[in-house]
Amino acid sequence: MSLKSSLAITAGRFSQWFLKTFTNGGTSFPGKLTLKLDPEVLKTLAKNYEVIIITGTNGKTLTTALTVKVLKNKYSQVLTNPSGSNMEQGIVSAFLSNKKAKNGKNIAVLETDEANVPIITNYITPTAFVLTNIFRDQMDRFGEIYTTNNLILEGIKKAPQATIIANGDTPLFNNLNLPNPVLYYGFDYQEEKETTIPANTDGLLCPNCQHVLHYLKHSYANLGQYYCPSCDFKRPKLTYKVTSIHKQTPTSSQFAINGQPINLHIGGTYNIYNALAAYAVGRFLNIQPQKIAQALSENDEKVFGRQEVINVDGKEVTLILVKNPVGLDQVLEMISTTPNTFSLAMLLNANYADGIDTSWIWDAQFEKLPLDKITNVITGGERVKDITFRLKVAGVPSQKLQTASDLKNVIEQIKTAPTKDVYILATYTAVLQLRKELISQGYIKEG
Structure with a gap:
């Protein structure tokens, strides 16, 4: 560790201690201070960590929280940024507050703002990227969905060996044109039926030929089993899939992933996708399905907001x-x-x-x-x-x-x-x- 990094980290940790001790805390200021003193400090902080980056428009925070729960089956400590502070300064703050595991691997699960993926991968080479979905969001920052997608791809290109764990129900994630290994997850419990969706839906055009996509199964928005009637573009083969949904309430969902029953104590179809992404990460890291189901089924406190x-x-x-x-x-x-x-x-x-x-x-x-x-x-x-x-x-x-x-x-x-x-x-x-x-x-x- 260089003297510059050492001073920056010491200052950042002191500010973090001070804020937690004498104020209501602050998730990003210690990171801002540390980056001011050493803009490349993430190289030092993330050294010897296996890193999972979770990004996309919706679902980042809950997917991160559920993934952490799953990985605690295998790792004694999992570094993460639980407050949703997902830009560079927030991620630096997360590393500042974490102590490395005394035994075994150090792992970090980082919720990352889409525009910050190419910034973070300047200094961190992740083991995997988890891509949740792409929808219109914060038009003043991102514009249309293609800008958001390009920012994510720009970051992934800096880590060509990292595995991509992507929502296969999102058409744009099936057109990555990258050398990375890719695993897809999605919904596959409905019977096939030709379905039309509203013409103003985000991402409804085929990435290859710009024809309007058709759907055989549809979850919501642009998610589902899509195909292009004008070329050979269609949803990829899914490795991890929701094979049945049994019951949904505002506070719970009962479903199965690859036949494994899951009882999630949080409502909403969109949160089943988040649990599916966490399941996919767990299987990627060789955690058994029953252990993953047990972690996802634990009824503990809800995630911030x-x-x-x-x-x-x-x-x-x-x-x-x-x-x-x-x-x-x-x-x-x-x-x-x-x-x-x-x-x-x-x-x-x-x-x-x-x-x-x-x-x-x-x-x-x-x-x-x-x-x-x-x-x-x-x-x-x-x-x-x-x-x-x-x-x-x-x-x-x-x-x-x-x-x-x-x-x-x-x-x-x-x-x-x-x-x-x-x-x-x-x-x-x-x-x-x-x-x-x-x-x-x-x-x-x-x-």
């Missing part, structure tokens, strides 16, 4: 991160299966981490809200006027709408909500701000 359940004066408040139309539509579909009446809150911010372009809320299908089950709707956040107007256009009656001036007001309205169950859908910085307020009021523990 991903169906995290918080008790607020007797109200069961479920906090869910939303950030783009496809993800929001899946969340709306999931909460629509709730058997009881419930209250709904929608918090919209437009900071850099959220995406400053909020036009995506007009692509989300708020018109499908189950208004017969929703007693009241609370709107808040820094762009409260935008989300309130969108919900009015979607048909939410004015008498059901409550506008909150700030997050304290949101919490007060939750406390007086007429239902026990409350769902809060919030963009990234709104999740952070709300959790901070809930911590200050004693509803969530720090950390």
Whole structure:
């Protein structure tokens, strides 16, 4: 280790200790400080680690969390960035806070922002890349999905020996043109039936000839068993696949992967994909299917902002991160299966981490809200006027709408909500701000 790296790491770890001891902490500042002192510090920090990079539009945080659970079957310690701080400074901070295993291999499972994949692979050569999906997201940063895909590919090209574990139901991931070994996962439980999907769906064009793709099986958005009627492009052979789905509720999913039963204590079809990706990583690293199923079936605390359940004066408040139309539509579909009446809150911010372009809320299908089950709707956040107007256009009656001036007001309205169950859908910085307020009021523990 060079003197420069040693000083940078020491300063970073001291700042991390100071923030955790005397403030509410900070996931990225220690990394920023360390990088300022040594821009190439990741080379030193990641030395002797086997690294799995998880990237894509949706599902990175939960896939990372589930993968860590699976890998703890084999590794005594697994380094990760659990808070979702997935840019270079956040990844550096994760390495700063971790102690290497005394025995056995050191492994890191890193959620990585798509635009940061080529930055991270300047300094780290991963064992595998896990690719979740590609949808429109943060248009101000990424533009269309092809830009996002190219950023990921740029990073992968720097590690040609790394195995790619990709969602085979995503058409763009079947057109990689890379020397890397590739393993595909996907859904394969439905009967084949010619299916049409909306013409404005992201990624609906064949990557080879630009013809509109057709589907024999369809999960949601651009995911499914696709084929091109104009050329030989079709979904690749799947190594790991969901072979059956038995039961889904807002808080659980029962399904099988390659015949192995899984009982996941989190709802949503999109989260079955996340569990499938974690399963694929486990099998890639030679963990037995039964051990993987056991890890995925453990009912422990929910991941930060991903169906995290918080008790607020007797109200069961479920906090869910939303950030783009496809993800929001899946969340709306999931909460629509709730058997009881419930209250709904929608918090919209437009900071850099959220995406400053909020036009995506007009692509989300708020018109499908189950208004017969929703007693009241609370709107808040820094762009409260935008989300309130969108919900009015979607048909939410004015008498059901409550506008909150700030997050304290949101919490007060939750406390007086007429239902026990409350769902809060919030963009990234709104999740952070709300959790901070809930911590200050004693509803969530720090950390």
